Amino acid sequence: MRIPRLWGAVLLICLTCAGCDTTSNLGPLSPEELDALNKSVEASPTLQAGEKIRITVFGEDRLSGEYEIDPAGYVSLPLAGNVKASGLSKPQLEQALAKKFRSEYLRDPKVTVDVASFRPFFIFGEVARPGKYPFESGLNAITATTLAGGSTYRASRTKILIQHSGEAGFHEYSLAPNVPVLPGDLIKVPERFF
Structure with missing residues (x-):
């Protein structure tokens, strides 16, 4: 079957544009999904690539x-080499490092x-100062917007779009203090409709 040139060109343009939308909106979260997100923030967070960690091996300053x-997702340590850290909680990485040091060099390492x-x-x-900001514990949608200089006069007063690390697009949230911001989030303050 032969596709006419016009339809072939239209199909090519549509397929090309389909992959270009990096701000696709996945829609609003249900109350259950928002509750699950808030519970995951309270749980022991996992370490992620790009984070800086402080490792203390008691009695071993070097x-x-x-x-x-x-x-x-790896951290490179003296004597231990490359150790997988991304996706582990702090206690899990402490155990992995203690095991690595114990099997290679130290008798009973204490690692934090x-x-x-x-x-x-x-x-x-629609914020006064868009850009990159350091993450602080307890950030929410309102405080993140405030750090960026507040909303412009065109900004939506009721919703915000957030893409958490690993998600394919943005979810819509109400602009409220119960909406957590996580490390590595992309936040878009949309324009309001007058």
């Missing part, structure tokens, strides 16, 4: 220090892991 988790700095979040759209 092994202690701040290390960044690389884009592949703390997050020195989280991945930044990004905010754009």
